[in-house]
Amino acid sequence: xxxxxxTPKFRVLKTGQSMxxxxxxxxxxxxxxxxxxxxxxxxxxxxxxxxxxxxAKGEVPDGYNVSRLKKQNFLLGLESAAPSQTxxxxxxxxxxAGGSNEQFFGPGTRLTVL
Amino acid sequence: xxxxxxxxFLSVREGDSSVINCTYTDSSSxxxxxxxxxxxxxxxxxxxxxxxxDMKQDQxxxxxxxxxxxxLSLRIADTQTGDSAIYFCAESTPFxxxxxNLFFGTGTRLTVIx
Numbered sequence: 137x138x139x140x141x142x143t144p145k146f147r148v149l150k151t152g153q154s155m156x157x158x159x160x161x162x163x164x165x166x167x168x169x170x171x172x173x174x175x176x177x178x179x180x181x182x183x184x185x186x187x188x189x190x191x192a193k194g195e196v197p198d199g200y201n202v203s204r205l206k207k208q209n210f211l212l213g214l215e216s217a218a219p220s221q222t223x224x225x226x227x228x229x230x231x232x233a234g235g236s237n238e239q240f241f242g243p244g245t246r247l248t249v250l
Numbered sequence: 251x252x253x254x255x256x257x258x259f260l261s262v263r264e265g266d267s268s269v270i271n272c273t274y275t276d277s278s279s280x281x282x283x284x285x286x287x288x289x290x291x292x293x294x295x296x297x298x299x300x301x302x303x304d305m306k307q308d309q310x311x312x313x314x315x316x317x318x319x320x321x322l323s324l325r326i327a328d329t330q331t332g333d334s335a336i337y338f339c340a341e342s343t344p345f346x347x348x349x350x351n352l353f354f355g356t357g358t359r360l361t362v363i364x
Binding site for chain 2 (some may be wrong): 140
């Protein structure tokens with residue numbers, strides 16, 4: 137199993153450009169999440185999904201959109217990138233219930249917006 | 251959002267014990283987690299504790315939870331150079347949909363001196 141993978145690993149954008157970050161998981165998890173990690177701060181939840189075709193807002197959703205067209209994929213879109221969106225983005229997935237509700241994380245995407 | 255606080259840095263000598271502390275604010279947390287992040291990598295779950303437990307031991311790792319003071323600690327016995335990383339404390343409260351809402355601390359950078 138590859139676990140949680142993210143594409144791309146690095147990206148540099150100019151202000152106003154758009155892009156989509158792709159997250160894929162092969163563990164048949166129902167729940168998927170997008171976080172951002174900024175220096176000196178913990179991870180903050182952007183959006184999450186509890187199943188195919190569903191999405192919901194997290195703590196910092198503004199400026200981002202998401203889609204979950206297939207169970208194994210969760211896409212994060214930036215329609216008009218801003219320098220404040222320079223960050224490291226992590227995707228995670230988890231089982232619906234039971235055990236530790238552990239979230240499994242991808243390796244991250246480092247995004248710079250100039 | 252909830253507040254989860256950690257000290258930013260900790261240095262220990264190889265072979266000594268490390269203790270990383272965390273305080274949180276949400277008394278309704280169900281699980282509390284410790285994640286490890288190595289340079290350029292995603293977060294890896296180290297251990298977790300359910301909110302109705304006081305202590306959990308897992309090989310070199312001991313987690314102590316003081317629910318009254320909302321204080322969580324991670325003790326690493328016989329610290330090795332491979333333990334050098336950033337350690338994140340996270341508290342979890344479930345969304346109504348069942349997904350897990352994780353709030354992370356800022357992370358503690360542990361440096362192990364040979």
